[in-house]
Amino acid sequence: xxxxxxxxxxxxxxxxxxxxxxxxxxxxxxxxxxxxxxxxxxxxxxxxxxxxxxxxxxxxxx
Amino acid sequence: xxxxxxxxxxxxxxxxxxxxxxxxxxxxxxxxxxxxxxxxxxxxxxxxxxxxxxxxxxxxxxxxxxxxxxxxxxxxxxxxxxxxxxxxxxxxxxxxxxxxxxxxxxxxxxxxxxxxxxxxxxxxxxxxxxxxxxxxxxxxxxxxxxxxxxxxxxxxxxxxxxxxxxxxxxxxxxxxxxxxxxxxxxxxxxxxxxxxxxxxxxxxxxxxxxxxxxxxxxxxxxxxxxxxxxxxxxxxxxxxxxxxxxxxxxxxxxxxxxxxxxxxxxxxxx
Numbered sequence: 001x002x003x004x005x006x007x008x009x010x011x012x013x014x015x016x017x018x019x020x021x022x023x024x025x026x027x028x029x030x031x032x033x034x035x036x037x038x039x040x041x042x043x044x045x046x047x048x049x050x051x052x053x054x055x056x057x058x059x060x061x062x
Numbered sequence: 063x064x065x066x067x068x069x070x071x072x073x074x075x076x077x078x079x080x081x082x083x084x085x086x087x088x089x090x091x092x093x094x095x096x097x098x099x100x101x102x103x104x105x106x107x108x109x110x111x112x113x114x115x116x117x118x119x120x121x122x123x124x125x126x127x128x129x130x131x132x133x134x135x136x137x138x139x140x141x142x143x144x145x146x147x148x149x150x151x152x153x154x155x156x157x158x159x160x161x162x163x164x165x166x167x168x169x170x171x172x173x174x175x176x177x178x179x180x181x182x183x184x185x186x187x188x189x190x191x192x193x194x195x196x197x198x199x200x201x202x203x204x205x206x207x208x209x210x211x212x213x214x215x216x217x218x219x220x221x222x223x224x225x226x227x228x229x230x231x232x233x234x235x236x237x238x239x240x241x242x243x244x245x246x247x248x249x250x251x252x253x254x255x256x257x258x259x260x261x262x263x264x265x266x267x268x269x270x271x272x273x274x275x276x277x278x279x280x281x282x283x284x285x286x287x288x289x290x291x292x293x294x295x296x297x298x299x300x301x302x303x304x305x306x307x308x309x310x311x312x313x314x315x316x317x318x319x320x321x322x323x324x325x326x327x328x329x330x331x332x
Contacts, residue, residue: 007084014082023071041103048096
């Protein structure tokens with residue numbers, strides 16, 4: 001399996017934890033912007049994994 | 063304190079976001095491009111929290127304006143001193159024999175001060191004022207040589223209401239200062255004599271005015287000072303004349319008025 005799968009798993013978990021602990025001093029608008037940014041990164045990671053699957057990266061090492 | 067916490071939290075959160083970034087190499091261009099997009103989005107989020115921290119720090123470093131108000135009712139003051147500087151006199155030293163005395167009464171005094179990084183201003187109001195003061199300096203020796211000098215100054219002033227404003231705008235080596243005062247129902251007599259080989263100053267004045275005002279504007283440019291001052295009075299009678307020249311300072315002014323008077327003065331220090 002390509003190393004990218006492990007890296008993206010780890011990144012997704014870290015981002016999820018950070019999204020759960022957004023600093024409380026942010027205003028509602030700022031929290032909305034930060035949450036949206038986290039969600040956008042998670043979306044890009046999902047897309048990346050899907051394309052890696054489509055290109056057969058589960059059977060590749062590099 | 064709140065700003066401190068926000069600054070630290072923001073920096074910590076930015077640092078945690080930064081730790082998410084992991085580099086990967088893809089031969090496939092689409093995967094390589096998307097990975098760069100992911101890293102760029104993480105970096106934007108990190109910069110967002112760093113900006114919040116920097117703005118909080120800048121706000122914290124900015125000095126907040128200070129405002130104070132103080133007041134006194136029936137304030138009196140007296141002072142007197144006399145110092146012959148005997149040891150200096152016996153050793154033919156340059157220190158003059160000097161003495162001064164003053165007494166003042168203010169029925170009410172109110173002072174308001176405001177200052178921030180670039181502007182400071184104070185306004186003092188005195189109601190029902192009387193002041194008598196006098197001072198003298200008598201010099202006998204200068205550089206062990208007999209070089210007499212005499213400096214006498216006496217003043218009596220009365221006013222129903224006196225307002226004084228001081229302001230300073232700017233900082234560092236370039237700034238402007240202003241001073242303005244208004245007296246309502248005032249009477250004043252001033253006499254000043256300064257006689258020596260290097261300086262000759264004579265100033266005599268006597269004024270009675272229903273309304274009297276003075277304003278002074280100073281420009282301080284890298285060590286040189288130019289001061290412009292003017293005065294005006296209404297329902298007044300008075301006259302004064304002054305001339306002074308001493309080392310690196312030149313001043314001349316005059317004022318003459320009856321019913322309404324205008325005066326001017328220019329002073330240059332270099």
